[in-house]
Amino acid sequence: MTVSRLFSPITLGGITLQNRVVVSPMCQYRATDGSARDWHMVHLGQFALSNAGMVMIESTGVEREGRITPGCLGLYCDDTERALARVVSTFKSVGRMPVGIQLGHAGRKGSSHLPWEGGHGLLPGEGEWRTVSSSAIAYDDRHPVPASLDEAGMNRVETAFVDAARRAHRIGLDVVELHAAHGYLLHQFVTPLVNKRADHYGGSRENRLRFPLRVAASLRAAWPRDRILGVRINGPDGLPDGATIDDTIAFARGLKALGYDYVCISVGSLAGGQRFLASPGYLLPHAEAVRRATGMTVMGVGMIVDPFLAEEALATGQADMVAIARGFLEDPRWVWHAAERLGVKMPFPPEYRGADPAIWQGAPYRPLLVDGQRHKAEAS
Structure with missing residues (x-):
């Protein structure tokens, strides 16, 4: 069989992933006052048999006011902890891979309607809350001006991240990713x-990184070293006078010094209306730049839907792992199909052995997604 970098193990913290494919955090907007529901059980459950190396739960607010929308998950009180514990327990009773959570705080992008309701700020009487930020500058003209965090507010947010990590540890999660x-x-x-x-906390790069690295340090102190701790950070802002790849690299260096196990290089909207010209692997050059400058373990993201692209990214040193979101929404068996296309023999759950292409007579007639088009699988 083919020797594949994508399907080779990697050890992070005290945990070994059996391959380097990660189910990326994917916001679902189906929580009730921060608490997970049956939707989350079903959504995450479909990945329990995916054979991914690691599965990540969506971005989860560390404060009630840290959520993006009223439908976002939270991990900030006993009710949210109990609800998520039920989902995690069920997942771990079936899945064999590590499962983690992305902890975040929306800041000025919070108190928003659901994306399919327009995503604009909640109006008075719609369950809105006061948002906060580094400075009192609104995300766009459809969101209110946030309060600038003072020292007491920063202390509160820092403590909220630590408390959420402790809750994550109690319910048996293997990974925390700081958003x-x-x-x-x-x-x-x-x-x-x-x-x-x-x-x-403002002005120079050192000052602008001070509070994020302060939160990261507290989280590192709270999270066990035998589990996995990572961070998702932005590449360049993509806007004039915004943060640059040098800021990204400096941030990653600070995180490495703190003892973080990996960093994921992504992008996301900093200002209302911002759009990115996406193409397969479009963020991998940023991941490679950070990896080569810091020597840190790097996770790559960004329209990685083709397993050959994922394999090439790892083989050429652009990244050490890949995280996939929409590809898994479209195909929860992405890993199975990737292994088949790359010529890698992967064990099937015995209950699903009838679908193993090695023995299933119907395998040559399946439609597979190749180069963005549906094709029949080649007969072996």
């Missing part, structure tokens, strides 16, 4: 487009 990208609160400190502070 410091996509224009959310910690990114709002990193970028000079939002951070206009005149104190020692």
Whole structure:
């Protein structure tokens, strides 16, 4: 069989992933006051038999006011902890891969309607809440001006991240990923487009990174070393006078010094209306730049839907792992099909052995997605 980098193991913290494919965090907007529901059980359950190396739960607010929308998950009280514990327990009773959670705070992008309801800020009387940011600058003209965090507010947010990590540990999660990208609160400190502070948390790159790295340090101290701790950070902002790849690299270096196990290089909307010209693997050059500059274990993202692209990214040193979101929504068996196309023999769950292409007579007649088009599988 083919020797594949994508299907080789990797050890992070004290845990070994059997392959380097990660089910990326995917917001579902189906929580009730922060609590997971049956939807999350079914959504995550479809990945329990995926054979991915690791599965990540969606971005989860560390405060009630840290959620993006009223439908976002939270891990900030006993009710949210109990609800998520039920989902995690069921997943781990079936799945054999590590499962983790992305912890975040929306900052000025919070108190928003669901995306399919327009995504604009909640109006008075719609269950809105006061948002916060590094500076009192609104996300767009459809969101209110946030409050600029003072020292007490920063202490509260820092404590909220630590408390959420402790809850994650109690319910048996294997991984915590700090969300410091996509224009959310910690990114709002990193970028000079939002951070206009005149104190020692604003201005220079060192100052702009001070609070995100302070939160990261507290999280590192709270999370066990025998589990996995990672971070998602932004590449360049993609806007004039915004954060650059040098800011990204400096952030990653600070995280490496703190003892983080990996960093994921992504992008996300920093200002209302911002769009990115996406193409397969379009963020991999940013991941490669960080990896080569820091020597840190790097996860790549960005329209990685073709297993040959994923394999090439790892084989050429652009990344050490790949995280896939929409590809898994379209095909929860992405890993199975990737292994088949790459010529890798992968064990099937015995209950599903009838679908093993090696013995299933119907395998040659399946439609497979190749180069964005549906094709029949080649007969072996």
